[in-house]
Amino acid sequence: xxxxxxxxxxxxxxxxxxxxxxxxxxxxxxxxxxxxxxxxxxxxxxxxxxxxxxxxxxxxxxxxxxxxxxxxxxxxxxxxxxxxxxxxxxxxxxxxxxxxxxxxxxxxxxxx
Amino acid sequence: xxxxxxxxxxxxxxxxxxxxxxxxxxxxxxxxxxxxxxxxxxxxxxxxxxxxxxxxxxxxxxxxxxxxxxxxxxxxxxxxxxxxxxxxxxxxxxxxxxxxxxxxxxxxxxxxx
Numbered sequence: 340x341x342x343x344x345x346x347x348x349x350x351x352x353x354x355x356x357x358x359x360x361x362x363x364x365x366x367x368x369x370x371x372x373x374x375x376x377x378x379x380x381x382x383x384x385x386x387x388x389x390x391x392x393x394x395x396x397x398x399x400x401x402x403x404x405x406x407x408x409x410x411x412x413x414x415x416x417x418x419x420x421x422x423x424x425x426x427x428x429x430x431x432x433x434x435x436x437x438x439x440x441x442x443x444x445x446x447x448x449x450x451x
Numbered sequence: 452x453x454x455x456x457x458x459x460x461x462x463x464x465x466x467x468x469x470x471x472x473x474x475x476x477x478x479x480x481x482x483x484x485x486x487x488x489x490x491x492x493x494x495x496x497x498x499x500x501x502x503x504x505x506x507x508x509x510x511x512x513x514x515x516x517x518x519x520x521x522x523x524x525x526x527x528x529x530x531x532x533x534x535x536x537x538x539x540x541x542x543x544x545x546x547x548x549x550x551x552x553x554x555x556x557x558x559x560x561x562x563x564x
Contacts, residue, residue, distance in 0.1 A: 343494075372552075379556070380489075380538065380556070380557055381554070381556055382495075382540070382542075382554040383554070384551060384552065387551065395551055429494060429495070431495075438500075439485065439497055439500045440485055440487075440495075440497065440542065440552055441497060442487075442494040442495040442496075442497075443494055444493060444494040445492075445493070445494050
């Protein structure tokens, strides 16, 4: 039973398109995150939601829009995709913001 | 802003050796520190979580220590096995915001049979 699951696992698309990545956690956590891992494997936070409220919004282009319909779901929508958006996007969750962090398997986005 | 560094970036050891991975952070005001492993093409798997009030945590052949005053943590792996080959990352959560984890750049470990 997967704790943090995200779909799709792979996404290949053309520049200028819009795409979404979905994430769900069944751990009962109240905080969810989106992280971006670049080609050098560096992980950087993009967004953090606590109880469906946006807590952290790092310096991310406004083409990226997260949405949390409930505590168990956090989706990421990306408009007007650019080559530089190619990366692996990880969803994660934790309890009360700074508890143990659990990650999904990642969604590899390739923009052509 | 918190900066997390892991040295070395890559490490190769023969099977059976004990080894130490290092993690250093610039701001000692942390809430907790977590060690992860990442296998190629996979997500991150949590290994150990150390709260700021703790000095170390152990799980099987793994032992993580934390020295907040010097801004350092180490991950000790005993009797290494080829299955331990992976990238190991540490992440710190600052005490002033409870919803942020700063990651190091990772150490890529190869255990040679």
